Amino acid sequence: MVSEPERVLVVTAHPDDVDFGAAGTVASWVAQGMDVTYCIVTDGDAGGFDPAVPRSEIAGIRRAEQTAAAKAVGVTQLEFLGYPDGRLTASIELRRDISRVIRQVRPARVVCQSPERNYGRIFASHPDHLAAGEAALCAVYPDSRNPFAHPELAAEGLEAHSVGEVWMMGAANFDAYVDITEHFDAKLEALLCHVSQHAQPENLEPMIRGWTSATAAAGGLPEGHLAEGFMRIQT
Numbered sequence: 001m002v003s004e005p006e007r008v009l010v011v012t013a014h015p016d017d018v019d020f021g022a023a024g025t026v027a028s029w030v031a032q033g034m035d036v037t038y039c040i041v042t043d044g045d046a047g048g049f050d051p052a053v054p055r056s057e058i059a060g061i062r063r064a065e066q067t068a069a070a071k072a073v074g075v076t077q078l079e080f081l082g083y084p085d086g087r088l089t090a091s092i093e094l095r096r097d098i099s100r101v102i103r104q105v106r107p108a109r110v111v112c113q114s115p116e117r118n119y120g121r122i123f124a125s126h127p128d129h130l131a132a133g134e135a136a137l138c139a140v141y142p143d144s145r146n147p148f149a150h151p152e153l154a155a156e157g158l159e160a161h162s163v164g165e166v167w168m169m170g171a172a173n174f175d176a177y178v179d180i181t182e183h184f185d186a187k188l189e190a191l192l193c194h195v196s197q198h199a200q201p202e203n204l205e206p207m208i209r210g211w212t213s214a215t216a217a218a219g220g221l222p223e224g225h226l227a228e229g230f231m232r233i234q235t
Helices: 017-021 023-031 055-072 092-105 127-140 151-155 181-192 201-218
Strands: 007-012 035-042 077-083 109-113 165-169 176-179 227-234
Touching: 007 017, 007 023, 007 092, 007 127, 017 023, 017 035, 017 109, 017 181, 023 035, 023 176, 023 181, 023 227, 035 055, 035 092, 035 127, 055 077, 055 181, 077 092, 092 127, 092 151, 109 127, 127 165, 176 201, 181 201, 201 227
Parallel strands: 007 035, 007 109, 035 077, 109 165
Antiparallel strands: 165 227, 176 227
16 A cells, blocks of 8 residues: 555546546556546537437436446546537647646546547547547646646646656557456446446446456466556656
Protein backbone atom coordinates (compact mmCIF):
# COMPACT_ATOMS: atom_id res chain seq x y z
CA MET A 1 0.00 0.00 0.00
CA VAL A 2 1.21 3.53 -0.73
CA SER A 3 1.46 5.80 2.32
CA GLU A 4 0.01 8.81 0.49
CA PRO A 5 -2.47 7.78 -2.21
CA GLU A 6 -1.60 9.09 -5.63
CA ARG A 7 -4.41 10.98 -7.34
CA VAL A 8 -5.52 9.74 -10.76
CA LEU A 9 -8.08 11.39 -13.04
CA VAL A 10 -9.76 9.37 -15.80
CA VAL A 11 -11.29 11.43 -18.62
CA THR A 12 -13.59 9.68 -21.12
CA ALA A 13 -16.16 10.69 -23.70
CA HIS A 14 -19.03 8.42 -22.60
CA PRO A 15 -20.31 6.43 -19.67
CA ASP A 16 -18.87 2.88 -20.02
CA ASP A 17 -15.70 3.97 -21.91
CA VAL A 18 -13.58 3.69 -18.78
CA ASP A 19 -15.07 0.29 -18.01
CA PHE A 20 -14.22 -1.12 -21.42
CA GLY A 21 -10.74 0.41 -21.43
CA ALA A 22 -9.45 0.57 -17.89
CA ALA A 23 -11.82 -0.67 -15.18
CA GLY A 24 -9.55 -3.57 -14.21
CA THR A 25 -6.58 -1.23 -13.93
CA VAL A 26 -8.62 1.25 -11.89
CA ALA A 27 -9.67 -1.55 -9.54
CA SER A 28 -6.01 -2.52 -9.07
CA TRP A 29 -5.03 1.10 -8.38
CA VAL A 30 -7.81 1.55 -5.84
CA ALA A 31 -6.67 -1.68 -4.15
CA GLN A 32 -3.19 -0.12 -3.86
CA GLY A 33 -4.65 2.94 -2.14
CA MET A 34 -4.75 5.33 -5.08
CA ASP A 35 -7.44 8.01 -5.19
CA VAL A 36 -9.25 7.81 -8.56
CA THR A 37 -11.76 10.30 -9.97
CA TYR A 38 -13.78 9.96 -13.18
CA CYS A 39 -14.57 12.86 -15.51
CA ILE A 40 -17.25 11.83 -18.01
CA VAL A 41 -17.60 14.36 -20.81
CA THR A 42 -21.00 13.37 -22.27
CA ASP A 43 -23.99 11.61 -20.74
CA GLY A 44 -24.11 9.08 -23.56
CA ASP A 45 -27.58 10.30 -24.51
CA ALA A 46 -27.23 8.96 -28.07
CA GLY A 47 -26.63 5.43 -26.75
CA GLY A 48 -28.87 2.50 -25.87
CA PHE A 49 -30.64 -0.17 -27.87
CA ASP A 50 -34.29 -0.08 -26.72
CA PRO A 51 -36.46 2.37 -28.73
CA ALA A 52 -39.15 2.12 -26.03
CA VAL A 53 -36.97 4.10 -23.62
CA PRO A 54 -37.65 7.82 -24.09
CA ARG A 55 -34.59 9.70 -25.30
CA SER A 56 -35.18 12.26 -22.58
CA GLU A 57 -34.47 9.60 -19.94
CA ILE A 58 -31.24 8.17 -21.37
CA ALA A 59 -28.86 10.75 -19.89
CA GLY A 60 -30.10 10.15 -16.35
CA ILE A 61 -30.06 6.39 -16.82
CA ARG A 62 -26.51 6.43 -18.07
CA ARG A 63 -25.25 8.66 -15.27
CA ALA A 64 -26.77 6.25 -12.77
CA GLU A 65 -25.24 3.26 -14.56
CA GLN A 66 -21.78 4.87 -14.61
CA THR A 67 -22.05 5.74 -10.92
CA ALA A 68 -22.88 2.11 -10.11
CA ALA A 69 -20.08 0.87 -12.39
CA ALA A 70 -17.58 3.17 -10.69
CA LYS A 71 -18.62 1.83 -7.29
CA ALA A 72 -17.96 -1.73 -8.52
CA VAL A 73 -14.26 -0.87 -8.85
CA GLY A 74 -14.07 1.35 -5.78
CA VAL A 75 -14.52 4.81 -7.33
CA THR A 76 -16.96 7.22 -5.72
CA GLN A 77 -15.82 10.57 -7.13
CA LEU A 78 -17.36 11.37 -10.53
CA GLU A 79 -17.68 14.60 -12.49
CA PHE A 80 -20.18 14.72 -15.38
CA LEU A 81 -19.66 17.58 -17.84
CA GLY A 82 -22.93 17.06 -19.70
CA TYR A 83 -21.79 17.66 -23.29
CA PRO A 84 -24.06 16.23 -26.05
CA ASP A 85 -23.27 12.70 -27.16
CA GLY A 86 -22.20 12.26 -30.78
CA ARG A 87 -21.36 15.93 -31.40
CA LEU A 88 -18.21 16.36 -29.34
CA THR A 89 -15.37 18.54 -30.55
CA ALA A 90 -12.11 19.51 -28.86
CA SER A 91 -13.41 23.00 -28.29
CA ILE A 92 -11.79 25.65 -26.12
CA GLU A 93 -14.79 25.30 -23.80
CA LEU A 94 -14.19 21.57 -23.37
CA ARG A 95 -10.48 22.17 -22.78
CA ARG A 96 -11.40 24.71 -20.10
CA ASP A 97 -13.88 22.38 -18.41
CA ILE A 98 -11.42 19.48 -18.28
CA SER A 99 -8.73 21.89 -17.05
CA ARG A 100 -11.11 22.92 -14.29
CA VAL A 101 -11.45 19.31 -13.13
CA ILE A 102 -7.68 18.80 -13.31
CA ARG A 103 -7.11 21.87 -11.15
CA GLN A 104 -9.76 20.67 -8.70
CA VAL A 105 -8.54 17.07 -8.45
CA ARG A 106 -4.81 17.86 -8.90
CA PRO A 107 -3.86 14.39 -10.18
CA ALA A 108 -0.37 13.06 -10.75
CA ARG A 109 -1.70 10.93 -13.64
CA VAL A 110 -4.45 11.40 -16.20
CA VAL A 111 -5.96 8.48 -18.12
CA CYS A 112 -7.64 9.45 -21.40
CA GLN A 113 -8.56 8.17 -24.83
CA SER A 114 -6.34 8.40 -27.86
CA PRO A 115 -6.93 11.38 -30.18
CA GLU A 116 -5.53 9.34 -33.08
CA ARG A 117 -7.71 7.00 -35.11
CA ASN A 118 -6.77 3.35 -34.64
CA TYR A 119 -7.52 1.59 -37.92
CA GLY A 120 -6.91 -1.80 -36.35
CA ARG A 121 -9.63 -1.19 -33.73
CA ILE A 122 -12.03 1.22 -35.39
CA PHE A 123 -14.63 0.85 -32.63
CA ALA A 124 -12.13 2.42 -30.23
CA SER A 125 -11.97 5.49 -32.47
CA HIS A 126 -15.47 6.90 -32.10
CA PRO A 127 -15.27 10.61 -33.05
CA ASP A 128 -16.25 11.55 -29.48
CA HIS A 129 -13.33 9.46 -28.18
CA LEU A 130 -10.92 11.29 -30.46
CA ALA A 131 -12.28 14.69 -29.42
CA ALA A 132 -12.23 13.85 -25.70
CA GLY A 133 -8.67 12.57 -26.00
CA GLU A 134 -7.48 15.67 -27.84
CA ALA A 135 -9.18 18.01 -25.36
CA ALA A 136 -7.81 16.07 -22.38
CA LEU A 137 -4.26 16.22 -23.74
CA CYS A 138 -4.61 19.96 -24.38
CA ALA A 139 -5.91 20.37 -20.85
CA VAL A 140 -2.90 18.49 -19.48
CA TYR A 141 -0.52 20.52 -21.64
CA PRO A 142 -0.57 23.42 -21.72
CA ASP A 143 -3.88 24.55 -20.23
CA SER A 144 -4.05 23.26 -16.67
CA ARG A 145 -0.43 24.12 -15.87
CA ASN A 146 -0.49 27.60 -17.38
CA PRO A 147 -1.75 30.06 -14.75
CA PHE A 148 -2.70 32.50 -17.51
CA ALA A 149 -4.81 30.03 -19.53
CA HIS A 150 -8.56 30.21 -18.97
CA PRO A 151 -8.45 33.20 -16.61
CA GLU A 152 -11.96 32.39 -15.41
CA LEU A 153 -10.49 29.35 -13.61
CA ALA A 154 -8.06 31.55 -11.70
CA ALA A 155 -11.03 33.79 -10.86
CA GLU A 156 -12.68 30.71 -9.35
CA GLY A 157 -9.66 30.27 -7.09
CA LEU A 158 -8.24 27.29 -9.00
CA GLU A 159 -4.46 27.38 -9.15
CA ALA A 160 -2.48 25.93 -12.06
CA HIS A 161 -1.52 22.27 -11.78
CA SER A 162 1.00 20.17 -13.73
CA VAL A 163 0.07 16.55 -14.45
CA GLY A 164 3.14 14.30 -14.45
CA GLU A 165 2.02 11.63 -16.90
CA VAL A 166 -0.79 10.49 -19.19
CA TRP A 167 -1.89 6.90 -19.73
CA MET A 168 -3.71 6.65 -23.05
CA MET A 169 -6.39 4.06 -23.84
CA GLY A 170 -7.20 2.83 -27.34
CA ALA A 171 -3.82 3.71 -28.84
CA ALA A 172 -2.43 1.76 -31.79
CA ASN A 173 0.61 0.77 -29.72
CA PHE A 174 0.87 0.04 -26.00
CA ASP A 175 3.99 0.28 -23.87
CA ALA A 176 2.36 -0.42 -20.49
CA TYR A 177 0.42 -3.55 -19.61
CA VAL A 178 -1.48 -3.94 -16.35
CA ASP A 179 -2.24 -7.46 -15.15
CA ILE A 180 -5.93 -7.39 -14.23
CA THR A 181 -6.38 -11.13 -13.70
CA GLU A 182 -7.35 -10.64 -10.06
CA HIS A 183 -9.64 -7.73 -10.94
CA PHE A 184 -11.39 -9.14 -14.02
CA ASP A 185 -14.58 -9.92 -12.07
CA ALA A 186 -14.77 -6.30 -10.89
CA LYS A 187 -14.28 -5.08 -14.48
CA LEU A 188 -17.04 -7.37 -15.69
CA GLU A 189 -19.34 -6.27 -12.86
CA ALA A 190 -18.72 -2.65 -13.84
CA LEU A 191 -19.51 -3.33 -17.49
CA LEU A 192 -22.70 -5.19 -16.61
CA CYS A 193 -23.92 -2.13 -14.72
CA HIS A 194 -24.47 -0.48 -18.12
CA VAL A 195 -27.74 -2.36 -18.62
CA SER A 196 -29.07 0.09 -21.20
CA GLN A 197 -26.14 -0.66 -23.51
CA HIS A 198 -26.14 -4.46 -23.61
CA ALA A 199 -28.92 -6.17 -25.53
CA GLN A 200 -27.15 -9.52 -25.05
CA PRO A 201 -25.23 -9.26 -21.76
CA GLU A 202 -24.39 -12.97 -21.84
CA ASN A 203 -21.97 -12.24 -24.70
CA LEU A 204 -20.02 -9.66 -22.73
CA GLU A 205 -17.79 -11.92 -20.63
CA PRO A 206 -16.36 -14.04 -23.48
CA MET A 207 -15.75 -10.93 -25.57
CA ILE A 208 -13.95 -9.05 -22.78
CA ARG A 209 -12.03 -12.14 -21.69
CA GLY A 210 -10.84 -12.59 -25.26
CA TRP A 211 -9.71 -8.97 -25.56
CA THR A 212 -7.88 -8.93 -22.24
CA SER A 213 -6.29 -12.31 -22.91
CA ALA A 214 -4.91 -11.09 -26.24
CA THR A 215 -3.61 -7.92 -24.57
CA ALA A 216 -1.88 -9.99 -21.89
CA ALA A 217 -0.23 -12.14 -24.55
CA ALA A 218 0.95 -9.02 -26.40
CA GLY A 219 2.44 -7.76 -23.15
CA GLY A 220 4.33 -11.00 -22.52
CA LEU A 221 2.28 -12.04 -19.49
CA PRO A 222 1.99 -15.75 -18.63
CA GLU A 223 -0.69 -17.84 -20.30
CA GLY A 224 -4.03 -17.53 -18.56
CA HIS A 225 -3.45 -13.95 -17.43
CA LEU A 226 -5.59 -10.97 -18.45
CA ALA A 227 -4.42 -7.41 -19.04
CA GLU A 228 -5.28 -3.90 -20.14
CA GLY A 229 -2.86 -1.86 -22.25
CA PHE A 230 -1.91 1.81 -22.39
CA MET A 231 0.50 4.20 -24.02
CA ARG A 232 2.35 6.22 -21.36
CA ILE A 233 3.33 9.83 -21.99
CA GLN A 234 5.58 11.80 -19.67
CA THR A 235 4.42 15.39 -19.59
